[in-house]
Amino acid sequence: MANSDERDTDVPVETREEVARAIRRSLAKHGYAALTTKKVGAESEKSESTLFYHYETKDDLIAVFLRSSIGWLSEQLETLDIDDPVEQLTTACELLLVDPDDEHMRAINIAVMELLSHAPYNETLREPLLEYEHHVLDTLADILRDGIEQGVFHAVDPDATAAFILSTTDGSTGCVLALEMDDTGEMIRTRLFEYIESELLVQNTQ
Amino acid sequence: MANSDERDTDVPVETREEVARAIRRSLAKHGYAALTTKKVGAESEKSESTLFYHYETKDDLIAVFLRSSIGWLSEQLETLDIDDPVEQLTTACELLLVDPDDEHMRAINIAVMELLSHAPYNETLREPLLEYEHHVLDTLADILRDGIEQGVFHAVDPDATAAFILSTTDGSTGCVLALEMDDTGEMIRTRLFEYIESELLVQNTQ
Numbered sequence: 141m142a143n144s145d146e147r148d149t150d151v152p153v154e155t156r157e158e159v160a161r162a163i164r165r166s167l168a169k170h171g172y173a174a175l176t177t178k179k180v181g182a183e184s185e186k187s188e189s190t191l192f193y194h195y196e197t198k199d200d201l202i203a204v205f206l207r208s209s210i211g212w213l214s215e216q217l218e219t220l221d222i223d224d225p226v227e228q229l230t231t232a233c234e235l236l237l238v239d240p241d242d243e244h245m246r247a248i249n250i251a252v253m254e255l256l257s258h259a260p261y262n263e264t265l266r267e268p269l270l271e272y273e274h275h276v277l278d279t280l281a282d283i284l285r286d287g288i289e290q291g292v293f294h295a296v297d298p299d300a301t302a303a304f305i306l307s308t309t310d311g312s313t314g315c316v317l318a319l320e321m322d323d324t325g326e327m328i329r330t331r332l333f334e335y336i337e338s339e340l341l342v343q344n345t346q
Numbered sequence: 347m348a349n350s351d352e353r354d355t356d357v358p359v360e361t362r363e364e365v366a367r368a369i370r371r372s373l374a375k376h377g378y379a380a381l382t383t384k385k386v387g388a389e390s391e392k393s394e395s396t397l398f399y400h401y402e403t404k405d406d407l408i409a410v411f412l413r414s415s416i417g418w419l420s421e422q423l424e425t426l427d428i429d430d431p432v433e434q435l436t437t438a439c440e441l442l443l444v445d446p447d448d449e450h451m452r453a454i455n456i457a458v459m460e461l462l463s464h465a466p467y468n469e470t471l472r473e474p475l476l477e478y479e480h481h482v483l484d485t486l487a488d489i490l491r492d493g494i495e496q497g498v499f500h501a502v503d504p505d506a507t508a509a510f511i512l513s514t515t516d517g518s519t520g521c522v523l524a525l526e527m528d529d530t531g532e533m534i535r536t537r538l539f540e541y542i543e544s545e546l547l548v549q550n551t552q
Contacts, residue, residue: 171463171464171467172463173379173464247466250463250466251463253459253462253463253520254460254463254464256459256519256520256524256525257377257378257456257457257459257460257463257524258377258379258460259524259525260453260456260524260526261377266525269525270525270527273520273521273525273527274527277530297533299533300533300534300536300537301537303521303530303533303534303537304514304533304534304537304538304541306517306521307514307515307517307518307521307522307530307534308510308513308514308517309513309517310516310517310520310521311512311513311514311515311516311517311518311519312513312517313462313517314459314462314479314516315479315509315512315513315516316513318462318463318465318466319462319465319472319475319476319479320466321476321479321480324483324509324513327503327505327506327509327510328506328509328510328513330506331506331507331509331510332510335510335541335545338545339541339544339545
């Protein structure tokens with residue numbers, strides 16, 4: 141995390157935010173493979189040369205976008221201002237599963253899956269993707285830990301349960317979002333919430 | 347399914363098998379974006395012109411590989427000749443989770459994730475990928491149905507449970523195989539088998 145932030149230190153915050161916005165829009169429209177610096181420039185009010193003044197390659201710009209997205213899940217949850225860990229967890233799952241009818245979020249998630257497939261061969265993308273996945277895992281594990289402390293979740297392993305949930309939601313990107321096997325999306329969602337209810341929730345019935 | 351098969355009818359089986367082998371090897375080495383017809387040719391004993399005689403584009407060749415892979419899970423299970431549905435299900439999960447130390451399988455699964463990210467924009471890849479995912483879902487659902495009939499699994503919805511399991515195993519491709527978050531792989535595996543035990547297996551204890 142320190143490394144990638146250091147590289148950016150000299151770049152004005154405003155420019156980084158504009159880069160992240162332009163990359164987000166152009167990735168959603170074109171995906172990673174077809175993305176060119178021209179297409180990134182077309183999505184910004186700033187000139188292409190301004191965007192590229194501080195960065196050398198397309199991947200450097202994508203890394204800016206990825207780093208700007210690292211905290212999105214915890215930020216979304218903070219904005220929603222939910223106190224109850226059960227509601228926090230179900231909301232986080234809904235956000236991670238992505239609404240297939242939300243074209244922009246669908247396209248961005250498919251593009252991030254494409255970036256993940258390049259991670260083994262591309263250090264510039266790998267580092268922020270690793271940070272991103274770790275942050276989501278930590279956010280889920282923290283919710284679980286809070287819920288266990290408050291007695292609303294069973295004393296499961298928070299990290300392993302977070303990994304299991306993230307794997308399930310990440311895995312829906314291929315079959316639900318990319319291949320649009322829509323009934324599959326509803327089945328995965330239902331099963332995931334049934335899992336949370338039967339395996340995690342402490343039932344107040346005795 | 348008919349469409350894609352019809353296109354291949356005139357091509358000798360031996361040639362199709364050779365195309366599938368060459369694509370499998372070259373996809374594992376280079377991924378999809380960096381794959382060129384030259385690189386495909388380099389992985390085959392047949393000449394580049396022989397491989398490309400029947401097919402026009404790189405994607406046509408990849409579709410041949412994907413169609414040749416559609417039945418791999420059920421074929422693997424048949425080869426292993428396992429009768430017990432419980433053992434069939436756990437073996438299927440092990441196969442779908444992929445051993446991260448198996449470099450070839452790891453690379454192929456990451457490449458298929460890359461192909462999935464192109465599916466929305468690429469009809470040639472989408473059709474065989476859809477068939478592939480449906481076949482895996484059907485294989486898992488059939489195992490569950492058999493187990494329910496034999497009384498070893500609870501009467502869960504076989505299709506929804508298959509979708510949930512496939513989503514979980516597909517989702518490990520990003521964090522475990524591409525990003526090599528190894529401890530995450532072990533956590534997902536453990537949690538998935540715990541899920542099978544507590545939610546699916548009929549316990550013989552009463």
